[in-house]
Amino acid sequence: MITTTGLTKVYRSRGREVTALDGVDLHVREGEVYGVVGQSGAGKSTLIRCVNLLERPSSGTVTVNGRDLTALAGRGPRANAALREARSRIGMVFQHFNLLSSRTVQANIELPLEILGVSGKERERKALELLDLVGLADKAKAYPAQLSGGQKQRVGIARALAGDPKVLLSDESTSALDPETTRSILQLLRDLNQQLGLTVLLITHEMDVVKTICDSAALMKGGRVVESGTVSELLATPGSELAAELFPVGGEPSGADRTVVDVTFHGEAATQPVISQLSRTYNIDISILGAAMDTVAGKQIGRMRIELPGRFEENVVPIGFLREQGLQVDVADVAYPAPADAALLKEGVK
Amino acid sequence: MRPLLYNNSLDTLFMVWWATFYAVVAGVPLGLLLILTDRGGLLQNVVVNKVVGAIVNIGRSFPFLILMVVLIPFTRFLVSTSIGPSGAVVPLAIAAIPFFARLVEAAVREVDHGLVEAVQSMGGGTWTVVFKVLLPQALPALVAAVTTTVITLIGYSAIAGAVGGGGLGNLAYTYGFQQYETRLMVVTVVLLILLVTLVQLLGDLVVKRLAGRGSRSSASVRVGLRRPRTAGAPQAGQAPVTATEEPATALTKTP
Structure with a gap:
């Protein structure tokens, strides 16, 4: 036009x-x-x-x-x-x-x-x-x-x-x-x-x-x-500045032995209770660290940062499940502060 | 003395009326020309702008008395006399045109450029902008400019009168000043003061009417909004008398 x-x-x-x-x-x-x-x-x-x-x-x-x-x-x-x-x-x-x-x-x-x-x-x-x-x-x-x-x-x-x-x-x-x-x-x-x-x-x-x-x-x-x-x-689009501004997600892992992934809903799949399905199917506890979601005309659009228990290697199957649902899954580049550093910090305080 | 005052007052009104008429007829287009041809204007033309601006400036820098003398041949050519009210109208108009043109320029310049853009975005051309936006939006300021011009012309007409133009100025000079009729001079001056005051009051009234379009009734709307708010949220322990008084003070304060 x-x-x-x-x-x-x-x-x-x-x-x-x-x-x-x-x-x-x-x-x-x-x-x-x-x-x-x-x-x-x-x-x-x-x-x-x-x-x-x-x-x-x-x-x-x-x-x-x-x-x-x-x-x-x-x-x-x-x-x-x-x-x-x-x-x-x-x-x-x-x-x-x-x-x-x-x-x-x-x-x-x-x-x-x-x-x-x-x-x-x-x-x-x-x-x-x-x-x-x-x-x-x-x-x-x-x-x-x-x-x-x-x-x-x-x-x-x-x-x-x-x-x-x-x-x-x-x-x-x-x-x-x-x-x-x-x-x-x-x-x-x-x-x-x-x-x-x-x-x-x-x-x-x-x-x-x-x-x-x-x-x-x-x-x-x-x-x-x-x-x-x-x-x-x-x-x-990976690394899209607009997407990050439109749907900002944040949040850090709660422990060292966790996998943090960003799930992107493109608004193409119809609304489904994906997270609870994932939880039930694999019997794992999932915590949502951050989310910016909208539902437009029955389609979900936005981003969500979730935490899965265990290391990445242990979560390959659940991540595969999410991808099967038509979602984009990226492993977030955030790390839990290493315990060694935490110990050092404490000593520094002393 | 009565018919003398009466006739000369009419002469003054005659001169001021026609001079104002020509000032408006020629000054509005001239002022618009100055605006439109200016840098960034709708008809941007630096050469025309500079030339017209220079002519206007020359016209404005002449002391009125000199202008009258300079214009004598021109005045004779136009109205076949250079004295009397008819003879005075020509230099008065010539003096008033550039003066009023600058006032028009200033008035039109105040119109928000966003409005011009809005009309252009609707497909309006230059003339649509002039007649639907610039002139209507500047109308209150233009009326104020006419008021100023009329009052300036009343002053100029007195100068013209002193050198043979007729009118109240002539009366004050010939009878009051030259023949020591102080009473007549005082009466003439009082008449001029009344005339100027009347013109100013009238002009202000029209400007107020034009500029206040919509704002008076909006004041009553605001009061109307305020009333239920004070009534709807009465403070605990407040005497009912003060609760009814509050809207009344709001009514008197808002205008």
Whole structure:
């Protein structure tokens, strides 16, 4: 749905050059929620603004819904009619909402329809319908100043949907909101994604946002995408930084004679009580040291660190059992502090 | 004395009204041009920006009295006289246009750039941005700018009056100053003070109305929210009298 190839953006000011994007290839499939994460200055904001060409890329191409926007836009610095038409079919939501304080909520939602040349009656009908969709049917005549942050963002989302877009771009849309409001806005985005088949590209610095609603994610660093893929693909990638951030597990063994393994649930197998099955089948006691798990649509996804009694050699069979269940099992690289060291420590104290 | 005051007051209003009219008609596009052609503007054009900026600066640096004299041939060409209220409108307008253009520039610059981006992301072009975002969002500041311009023009019109422009300034100068009619001069000055005060009050009222869109009713909403909270969680041992008093103080404090 959204594809960028070799997207590069270089800012020049007073002879200095700053590379904000350094050859970004992004592929967002139709109907998915795609999250781009990274620290501030990583280039995420420039990236999303390049998708609807609010920012002109220095080189590379952007294709949205099969149309090559970079070719459409031509060379001039100003947006031509073709690019403006294409933009009107791409919704965008902003961190600071960007609602016009001089207009009522309804008039704010009608603005994109005015630009599209929709008649007054039709505009009103559409605006009220959208307000109903985002759960603000009673606020049509209110001004933005009278709304809470979450309500403002709902208006922003309704406005972004006015042009019946197939794609919604979300530029840190929950970063100015408190955790509870963030959850409700993410839920709304998820619902819209499922009800309308909307493709959502969002950028955020909050891992929780990705964890809550994203099907796929990319990690940006210094203007490059360093990791990308579906959440389960990322989980399956050994040493994936994103997976570790999304599903952090920790915990140390409780004794020297233990085997600690990380079990990764890719979200492909249906939910099964694997751990208790393992325990019953081999009659072993298992303790869970740490876990970051989610169940999405009946599929388990996440990571778990468990401790098995005995050395690795004694646990080959139970580990094999876990692998048979379609789980990824890695022996964790953590060691119990050797008793010799502990004795030394005690002596040192004396 | 009455008809004298009346006629001259009308002359002052005539001059100020038309000069303001032309200042707004020419100043708004000029101010927008300054903003749009500026570095990073929607119609970025450094050459146009520098030239227009220079013209505006030259217009603003002329002392008004000198400007009037310099413009005499131009004024004669336009309205075939250089004296009287009609003759004074031309230099007044010429002086007010660059002044107002700078005020427009400052007012429009205050509009959040995020709003411009939002409209661009909807597919809006430059004119959509100007007419749907920049001007409506800057409206309160623009009204304040008109108020300032009108008051400045009342002052300038008095200078114009002193050199043959007519109006209250002329009255104060010819009768009050030159013929020692102190009473008439005082009355004229009081009239000017009243005029300026009235314009300022009116301007402030309109600005308040425009800027306060939605905020007044939001204050009542906030009070409405506060009331059940104080009523819903009454502190143990508190006298019922204070419990009913609290929302009342909230009501008076919030606005």
